[in-house]
Amino acid sequence: MSTLTALAKAAAWSAGTAQPLALVRHVHLAERPLVFVPLALAGEANAPLAAMVGDDPDSPRLLVVSQPRNRDQRFAFAAELADVVVPYIEGFCSATEDVPASRDETRPRFLNAPQLVVPNLAGMGFVRLLGRSTRFRRTTGEFAVAPSVPVLGRWLTYLAERAEHPGSCMLLAATEALSRHWASGQSAMEDLNLAALVGWIDPPPGLTGAEAAEAAEDPVLSPPAGPATDPGFDNEVLEPLIEANGRADGDAALARSRAALERALSGQLLPTWRLVWRALNLLSALPEGGSVARRWDIDRDSFTAYYTYLRDTGLPQPRRDGAVAAARRLDWMERAQATYAAQQAFDDPLAMAEYRMAGEAFAGVVVKAEPERLDDSGKRRRLRPHIMVETADPVTVEKGTVLAAVRRPGQSARVVSVLAESDETASAEGDAEPDGVVRVVLELSGGMGRSLTAAPGSVPEVGEWLCYSSLAVDYQRPWDLPPAEETPWTHGGPPQPYVPADEDAVEEWS
């Protein structure tokens, strides 16, 4: 936990209500998200028990498995879920726009993409595991399932893998999204409880956040947000109902006991369903960050590419990444993480404040500017203005570091010198006293037009307030990796290519 987050948490505790950690919203919110609240049976590996799913807060669709240990019912549940999820996803697969792919080619991109919202991280885990248990199922032969089931498995797996990409918003967990934007006065572990977290952020009238969070700990008032259910409910309500359903004889009795089961499970799901929509409303009240749309573009690109792959090839995602695939995914994720961190800081002064406190960024006023300065050390003279920025931030950047200003991202600034006020004569690089004023001289390049005179307004003027950091939001090229069939001997040599087989359908645990 960073110092600022710790401070915000302490402030939330003493104020009794959550404190903002962000001034803008860093997640994309779809116009029509699909909310999915799953419940699993205790003691069984990811056995679906019930779910509430839908894109309309007022009419959730309730799915119930009356005997969760029954494998056929499990895949009937998957088929029912597929009837909701797959049409929802495919609804985005029509309208496209053309975006440049290379110098003179374009590629189509879907105008919008699906967004699945689950209550918490465990809900994401449920999505991943359900995808894992359905994507290899066969639609013919022994243990055949409905044709929509393996398609659902592929999409759920795609969404779960996408969620591992920093900055992607196609699968969101409400608790994660909320705690990125607000600090509650409770521990990170307690923040996993959606009801308590929403209580801190938006307590009902007459209660403080702390009181609302405490009330939310009662599993009768606020049933757990799943997929794990409340053990009290399991023992006292669920078990008798499932047993009664198993014993029910005749259509009428069966319908009666099923209705009772649905009522009970709906009672467990509905509070969480409402909380997820409330969380989305809370988030939508924040103004959207400047880079959110750009990240959603990447999501749409990825969605388009996967849809095309599924239509043309359609093999399920492999069980495990091969050596090359793992390295490539790690590279993607690390680049996405760096870009996401930088974009958040550029969009949000509170996120940048973390870097300023750590000395990796500084903000201050321009006290001197030489906009006409030319560098004639090389063969050609080049325009390289100098500016001096005065800041009270602790500065630890070193001479030669290339920085960029938040408001002037296209212009790079190389650090020429860092002078602490106390020792103007000595060049104490970097190690300025924390409280002293520091003057940083920067050499600018780029973004000033092509001539030897800077375009008007392209060089910061004296008196302008700027925030410089070494964070880069530039595109970085992905790594060159060998193709999978040329995996070197150090990593086990080329792997066997995946061939779908009937055995895929008989994994015992799914």
Add this chain to the structure above:
Amino acid sequence: MTSISDAAGTWPGTDELAAARLAKARADPPRLAADAADRVIADLTAGHRAVVVDSPPGAGKSALVVRAARTLARAGEPVMVVAQTNEQADDLVDRLAAASSGPPPQLLIGRLSAQDYVVSERVGRHSSVMVDTDAAALGGCLVIVGTAAKWATVKSGAWLFPWAVVDEAYQMRSDMLLRIAGHFDRALFVGDPGQLDPFSTVESDRWTGLTWDPMQSAVEVLLRHNDDIPVHRLPVSWRLPSHAVPVVAEAFYPFSSFVAGTRPGERRLSFATSAFRAGPLDDALELAAETGWALYELPPGFTVRTDAEAVGACAALAARLLERGCVAHSELSPAGQRVGPDRIAIGTAHRDQARAVRSALAALASAPGLTGQGRTGADLARVTVDTANRLQGREFDVVIVLHPLSGRRDATAFHLEAGRLCVLASRHRHACIVVARAGIPELLDAYPSTEPVHLNVPAKFPDGWEANQAVLAHLAERRVVVR
């Protein structure tokens, strides 16, 4: 790191034969080290696809890399040398060039570099070194040195070296090896298994247990796919003094103990001045001079990471050390040599702690009074202050360590990592002074390591929790309690 299985049965074990060898080794470390290096060089021509050399701190790893590269180059085909950072690459080039500066024909050395690389003085002074950003331009060189990141940008298929020598291979991630493995046919991997593991900024659990998990070190992935690769161990630490070797070996290298290159008493610290009014600072310095270790223990307490008192103590110890005029006597300078600021380091776990120590040093330097005057003030700015990650591979006479667990409420995997403490506790030639708040053993007891055990993941030794306990147990007897 070493797994149990491949550590068993290697030198020295617990049996009598090994004990006898150990006794003999203590008597003649240079011979022992030379034999081990000879065995490595011999294995290079024995037809193995790869050879791995584990090296404890300061065991002559770089010398071995230089020797191996020169030996392989003598066969007439160029050798690819992979370093992890530009600093390390420059060091290797410097050593290679110095070792090859005999009568002509000189061994031409290439330094493959990135666009923004600035030729350092120690590379530029050698006439036998060519620097270029393009591997093709270094065609005439018999040894080409570059960082792994740079080698990874070389077009695949452009080069196929018969041999590569990979330095600091335990710091290189498996995915980096994947990127450069296409450039060589066989390789020698040299590194220190006790140092920090590679890390990532993103969640990498999904690959846990895979033999090609990209978060492993290059050596781990190599050994998991090729079980016939010989693993050698360098048996003599030339850096660590004789009183540090047993502690470091027991805590961090439980299955591959090593001996000190110097005899007890050969390394000694003395002070040019005696303490006028002895206080805890002087007590700690005297204790460190005498036994090689000292724990400067502050009153217990939970603090923020940049604990002003602990940070101040680190700075004050460094200042006092310079002030007292510390002199190091060693096999290199039996008459003694002043321990200058360039021979002192302060190591921390976090960057903000290093920053806080630097400001504390600056404050001491500019403060009036005892430490502010003359040479000491200016010297303070030249003391190296850095994190464990950045101190890896470096060497000093005296190292002051801000204990990673000092003042903490919890012990996370980051702070417990054995490699972190190992790096901090094995950078010194003479003495190591640890600054910590009291109560770390209790903290460790309250936070036993809770990392989950995964299938198909080789067990790692030492366990960080155990290593921390071992070091603290040793320090407990060399403690200066500050009230």
